[in-house]
Amino acid sequence: MTTNIKLINWVNEMTELCKPDSVYWCNGTDKEYEQLTKELIDNGTFIKLNESIRPNSFYCRSDPNDVARVEDRTFICTENKENAGPNNNWVAPKEMKELLLKKFNGSMKGRTMYVIPYSMGPIGSDISQIGVELTDSRYVVCNMKIMTRMGQPVLDVLGNKNFVHCLHSVGAPLNEGQKDSYWPCNPEKYIVHFPEEKSIWSYGSGYGGNALLGKKCFALRIASNMAREEGWLAEHMLIVGITSPEGEKKYIAAAFPSACGKTNLAMLTPTLPGWKVETIGDDIAWMKFGEDGRLYAINPESGFFGVAPGTSMDTNPNAILSMNKNTIFTNVALTPHGDVWWEGMTDHQKPEKLISWLGQDWTPDSKGNAAHPNARFTTPAVQCPVIDSAWEDPKGVPISAILFGGRRAKVVPLVYEALNWQHGVFMGSIVSSETTAAATGKVGKVRHDPFAMLPFCGYNMGDYFAHWLSIGDQADTSKLPKIFYVNWFRKDKSGKFLWPGYGDNIRVLKWIFERTNNVDSAIKTPIGYLPKSDAIDVSNMDFPSENMKEILTIDNELWLDDAKDIREFYSIFGERLPKNLLKEVDMLEERLKS
Ligand code: SAT
Ligand code: MN
Secondary structure, eight states, X not given: OOOOHHHHHHHXXXXXXXXXXXXXXXXXXXXHHHHHHHHXXXXXXXXXXXXXXXXXXXXXXXXXXXXXXXXXXXXXXXXXXXXXXXXXXXXXXXXXXXXXXXXXXXXXXXXXXXXXXXXXXXXXXXXXXXXXXXXXXXXXXXXXXXXXXXXXXXXXHHTTOOOEEEEEEOSOOOOTTOOOOSSOOOSSOEEEEETTTTEEEEESOOSHHHHOTIIIIIIIIIHHHXXXXXXXXXXXXXXXXXXXXXXXXEEEEEEOOTTSSHHHHHTOOOSSTTOEEXXXXXXXXXXXXXXXXXXXXXXXXXXXXXXXXXXOTTTOXXXXXXXXXXXXXXXXXXXXXXXXXXXXXXXXXXXXXXXXXXXXXXXXXXXXXXXXXXXXXXXXXXXXXXXXXXXXOTTOEEEEEEEEEOOOSSSSOSEEEOSSHHHHHHHHHTOEEEOXXXXXXXXXXXXXXXXXXXXXXXXXXXXXXXXXXXXXXXXXXXGSOEEEEEOTTOBOTTSOBSSOOXXXXXXXXXXXXXXXXXXXXXXXXXXXXXXXXXXXXXXXXXXXXXXXXXXXXXXXXXXXXXXXXXXXXXXXXXXXXXXXXXXXXXXXXXXXXX
């Protein structure tokens, strides 16, 4: 329980507005989780998986129209439109509030409103932040239990302090006697952020980042605003520890757009003997300067909400092992034994007969996938066999390198290194990637996704670039992480991936690791430092040197085309674009032409 008057008053006000049948304060215990999962089974939302194969795990199908983040229904409502920027949908706060008050009025009728106090980051860490989510979805409560630290211990540290107000409703009130749907939601969706009052109002969707408000809404969109005000960074990045055969350990953070293999990189099984990779986080990093002047990162989450399709014992054994118990699976396929399956799980052997994510009989001859391409597993981070011993360290871990990357079939080489911090910020700002199924819309289209933050930056991205530049100005440059750009997805002329990726990515990480120790293994090119031709370790691997040459080639003409495209993209930010980034394009073009 709590004596926090702000919280109590807000819960009362929202109860009056949403008119739930009852209000339940979550304590965060396993017993509570057990009760909620029972109720979800009774409602037809969860199917209990075979206890002897996958203990304490559940299968869930969503409404086929509620399967991913809805970027076109996501809003940043600031007083001044310019502060939301061209990267966000904007509506004036007053107008949006009026509309939302109508939507939320009575939206929880016939349901329970759950109060979820949660901490993003280890409870009590200086870097952590507290939010409270009010939701009428039990599915959300169960996922929040895995993805965040939640319940009474959070109220205890919250005391009388303020918190991020997060209101969520699936927008499906129940009339007296009306039977509930297995996945209640509303065709009309609003994912709305008010950065100036640090609140989130989410209506109509029960899925992932639309509904688990600690994740993208708080830990990225709201936190990016806090970070800018307070001089830190809230980023769409995984965090891993890498240990060399000599026993030297370094931490790196890496930003990739959704569904580009962040979870795989975060749990990588190295194919180079003696190297070790350990996981701190797979999606979000909050970074602050420590007393020693270095950047320290925490993972604000406590679970993984990972993409299931493509995950296998070959591609990511640690993810597979993480989810062998206590896991919620959403929109994968169900086997006759009461276990789960998805495309790419067992390449050699497809199951004979399944029930698809749409609830239909499915055989290998059926049309369409058995699992939705954005099907997810929600699993506790502690279950990862390679979870780093420092993953809950309240101080965070010191970051030696920052990686940016995207999915690009052409132009971008396997890896290159920034000339300096400002050039590195430029590299982050020009991230572009083929779109994936993590958001609704067309898949496979190249779009600019600066810092992999385009859908997650809660303010004008021009100001965000300036914030990144200012982090460099504040710091002792010798202590800043080095910045790199990687591209695992380059293809040859016939359309085949040139680089095997997955466990072999350690070979690129090894080069990066060595570069942070100033090893002389790079050559200066117009786009930055590239590995010398023999600098990427390809021992015990069948990788022809022609392929290495091709994957490290830069074509000046193609890069000049990209530079033009960058200018055009930059132009949408108008006056808010830092002049120094335009200078970086000028300098890039000069280097490419000389
Ligand atoms: O936003 S989600 O949490 O649904 C997943 C993602 O886009 O990375
Ligand atoms: Mn993500």
